[in-house]
Amino acid sequence: MARPRSAEKQRAILSAAVRTVASQGLGAATAVIAKEAGVSNGSLFTYFGSKADLLNRLYVELKTEMAAAALDGLPAEGDLRERLCHLWVRWLRWATTCPEKRRTLAQLDVSDEITPASRQTARQMMAGIARLLEQSRSNGPLREAPLEFVVALMSALADITIDFMLRDPVHADQHRQAGFEALWRMVA
Amino acid sequence: MARPRSAEKQRAILSAAVRTVASQGLGAATAVIAKEAGVSNGSLFTYFGSKADLLNRLYVELKTEMAAAALDGLPAEGDLRERLCHLWVRWLRWATTCPEKRRTLAQLDVSDEITPASRQTARQMMAGIARLLEQSRSNGPLREAPLEFVVALMSALADITIDFMLRDPVHADQHRQAGFEALWRMVA
Amino acid sequence: MARPRSAEKQRAILSAAVRTVASQGLGAATAVIAKEAGVSNGSLFTYFGSKADLLNRLYVELKTEMAAAALDGLPAEGDLRERLCHLWVRWLRWATTCPEKRRTLAQLDVSDEITPASRQTARQMMAGIARLLEQSRSNGPLREAPLEFVVALMSALADITIDFMLRDPVHADQHRQAGFEALWRMVA
Amino acid sequence: MARPRSAEKQRAILSAAVRTVASQGLGAATAVIAKEAGVSNGSLFTYFGSKADLLNRLYVELKTEMAAAALDGLPAEGDLRERLCHLWVRWLRWATTCPEKRRTLAQLDVSDEITPASRQTARQMMAGIARLLEQSRSNGPLREAPLEFVVALMSALADITIDFMLRDPVHADQHRQAGFEALWRMVA
DNA sequence: CATGAATGAGAATTCATTCAT
DNA sequence: GATGAATGAATTCTCATTCAT
CATH class of the missing domain: 1.10.10.60 (Homeodomain-like)
Structure with a gap:
């Protein structure tokens, strides 16, 4: 109240x-x-x-929302590939649905107004995603790399895929699939 | 006079x-x-x-330098994997050698002061890289994706790898290798 | 609030x-x-x-004030010559009383920062003056000329007269009278 | 040489x-x-x-040229009205022929970069005009006014007339005549 | 003597932040 | 607490003038 x-x-x-x-x-x-x-x-x-404060809170907020969207309805069990794909689809759907949020988030991501603390918080929001990725890569070629590295990879891949989906909506589905194939081959 | x-x-x-x-x-x-x-x-x-002009010229300059560094000494023939690896190594060496250039380039990349024309020019500077990538992916899973998509992927992957190399110099070599493996698996 | x-x-x-x-x-x-x-x-x-905005508002303000001063206390009826003379006296009195306003107005008048809209507004403020002039010239030699032409003439004449009054205050009265005679002969 | x-x-x-x-x-x-x-x-x-120097020389130059144009071919003797009219016609012709010169001159006239010395020189260039005006007004209502006052009047009148001629070229002749009538009534 | 790069003192405006109402 | 006027440092860019070539 x-x-x-x-x-x-x-x-x-x-x-x-x-x-x-x-x-x-x-x-x-x-x-x-x-x-x-x-x-x-x-x-x-x-x-x-302050303005920086606003920007930091916005950053955390958007990252949180994005992670929540990606994890929404994720089956707790089941085939790893399918679960990762589910996550992938949701993630991209969120981003293509709110392009402004995504655009803003992209700007915030590279801003030096965003404090390490905010970045840390954001990372925690992505923990669910990280966990699934951890499982997915556990027998794959990146099994020795820092988990963060893999998360960063997935984020970048998602970003690029979204770019192409927005730029070329006619082939959005193909881009999404291509992105997922690239992801899966990289980690699993 | x-x-x-x-x-x-x-x-x-x-x-x-x-x-x-x-x-x-x-x-x-x-x-x-x-x-x-x-x-x-x-x-x-x-x-x-104008300031924007300075920024644009800087952008093109840095991209050009980066591409040149990556392509420097690239064997014209030979095993694809080896040639791509050669490129990868040079690219990352350049970036880790001049972290300030790389940091600045990252900022410029997301700035909206950079004109489409500058981006276009920059892309042309990367043509050599694109060509090698084109060959590398020609039988791989991304053979149908737009080449630009693959280039963007490689760039992002390089960026992330560099981040980790700079952040954790002790394991720089391992990061570089992990990055390359990821790249190779993605494209080839 | x-x-x-x-x-x-x-x-x-x-x-x-x-x-x-x-x-x-x-x-x-x-x-x-x-x-x-x-x-x-x-x-x-x-x-x-903006500065231009300030200048424009100042222009309108000063023109308005000048016109108001000139028209202040103007008898609604009576001999035309007397009424025009009344106007003339007030006008010059205002200008000699606030030489800075007049000087500034002179600068603004020739500035190209002043928009057509402002000039139009200023003209409307001078409507009272124009009306009296219209009556005065109705049987005179300028009866066919555009009214604006006559108004411009009167303004210029006033300006010159004021110049001489300020430059040579001892004979201010004579200058004023000479100016009025010139005006009257021109229009009536 | x-x-x-x-x-x-x-x-x-x-x-x-x-x-x-x-x-x-x-x-x-x-x-x-x-x-x-x-x-x-x-x-x-x-x-x-300096820039001010350039402007001052330009001012003198233009005033000189204008006066010369006005006085060009002026009959040494003859009817005063006709001679003044001759002058009037030439003056206006010059101004309407080179509107840029006139426009520039108008700006210079009100600039405070123009030194008293330049204004004095310019006045001397107008001496021929002043002389004719002196004769014209010798029996007229302004016979007691300072000659400079009469010259200023004529200049202002010419300026306004030119404005209307340029603005409304179709009736240029009528404006020129109206201007001259006003002038003649004022001085003679 | 011509050239045009170099200089640095302004110029108008913007903007995060504060504070009177 | 809400409002929006007040503040003044900071910013980009301009320009008369000087001076190295």
């Missing part, structure tokens, strides 16, 4: 930030984000201590 | 830009870059019409 | 602009105007979107 | 300045003027010590 109005505004700001950053880049002015959120520019700073 | 435009100064500015962007990001002030280059504020703009 | 935009501050800026432009010309820096107004650099831009 | 090359370049610069100032205002960069003149920006400063 603690400040329900606040939670709403906070969400509005984050959501406005997604849209604004997607279209204007990380240089987007806080005042613009605030206006897009229907909130005064001063208010933005009562919800987020 | 008159003092000729000095190639030296131009290089100094580009090189200063590499260092400054690597440490301060793309938001680095042109004045800072100029000072770092030992050149006046205004001179930067006689060599580069 | 929040501090309301202060009409006072806006006036202070406009008034500072009058003084600064009068003494330094239209090239006067916005920073100087702001300081003269006792306002921060940035505040000037919350009241006026 | 003294530096014939120089005289040519000097003329080229002055002429380029006319065109450039006409289109870009007094803020036109010296480098632009130099380029328009087909001369290096450094050279401009060997012919004119």
Whole structure:
């Protein structure tokens, strides 16, 4: 029950930030984000201590949402390949469904405003994904590599695949499959 | 007549830009870059019409240098795997040797200041790499995918591998090998 | 809520602009105007979107004030010559009373920062003057000329007369009378 | 015979300045003027010590040319009205023939870069005009006003008339006549 | 003497953040 | 708490002028 109005505004700001950053880049002015959120520019700073703070929270939020989307409905058991494919499909579906979120996330990922702590938190959100990957690669050629390395690989692969899906929607399905084949061959 | 435009100064500015962007990001002030280059504020703009122009030229320059480094000494004939490996080794050596260039290039790659024309030019610089990749994948699972897709994959894989090599220099060799294995399995 | 935009501050800026432009010309820096107004650099831009905007508003403001001063207390009826003379006297009195405003207005008048819209608005402010002039010239030699032509003539004549009044204050009265005679002979 | 090359370049610069100032205002960069003149920006400063110097010389030059054009072919004797009309026609013809010169002159006239000395010189160039005006007004209503006042009046009247002639070329003749009637009534 | 690169003092504007209302 | 005006440092770019070639 603690400040329900606040939670709403906070969400509005984050959501406005997604849209604004997607279209204007990380240089987007806080005042613009605030206006897009229907909130005064001063208010933005009562919800987020600074622009960097907003960006960090947005980063964690988006990573979390992405991971949740990818893991949604993942069967606890069953064939590894199938489970990984399930994850792959969900991941890409989320990204292609909200291209603005994805675009913003891509910008945040390379920003030096994002603190190590935020990156760490984000990694934890991806733990479920990492776990499945851990199993998948356990007998594969990357079984000795750091797990993080494999996660990073999968993320990059997903990113590129999404790029091509968005750029060439007619062959989206083929791109998704090609991406998955590449992934599977790499890890398993 | 008159003092000729000095190639030296131009290089100094580009090189200063590499260092400054690597440490301060793309938001680095042109004045800072100029000072770092030992050149006046205004001179930067006689060599580069605008900050965006500087960034674009830097982008093309770095991509070109990277591609040249990767292709340097590549045997024209011989075993495909070996040739690709040769390329891989050179590429990563370049990146680990000049981490600042690589860091700057990473920032430029995601910047929206970089024009399509610059990206196009950069792609042409990578043509040699693409060609080798084309041969390598010709019987592999990605033989039907757009070549660009495969190039992007390799780039991302290289990037991640470099990250780990820099982060964990003790196991640099292992990371490089793991990266190559992943690459080879993906394409061949 | 929040501090309301202060009409006072806006006036202070406009008034500072009058003084600064009068003494330094239209090239006067916005920073100087702001300081003269006792306002921060940035505040000037919350009241006026750009320097050109400030200049345009100043232009309209001064023209309006000038016209109002000229028309102030103008008898609605009576001898035309007397009424025109009344106008003439008020006009010149205003100009000689605030030479800085007049000087600034003269600069603005020839500036190409002033938009057609502003000039149009200014013209409307002068409508009262134009109307009286229309009556005055109705049987005179300029009865066929565009009214605007006659208005421009009167403005120029006023300007020159003011110049001489300011330059040679001892004979200010004579200059004013000579100017009026010239005007009357021209139009009536 | 003294530096014939120089005289040519000097003329080229002055002429380029006319065109450039006409289109870009007094803020036109010296480098632009130099380029328009087909001369290096450094050279401009060997012919004119500073931008202000260039502007002042241009001012005097244009005023001189204008006066010469107005006085060209003026009959030494004859009816005053006719002679003044002759002058009027030539003056306006010059101005409508070279609108750029006129436009530039108008800008210079209100600039505070123009020194009193230049204005004085310009006045002397107008002496022939002033003399005719002196005769014309000798029995008229302005016979007691300072001659300068009458000259200023005529100049302003000419300016306005030219404006209307350029703006509305179809009725150029009528405007010219109306202007002259106004002038004659004012002075004679 | 011509050239045009070099210089660096501004110029207008922007923007994160603070604070009066 | 919400608002949006206030702030002023920081930014990119311009330009008259100088000076090395």
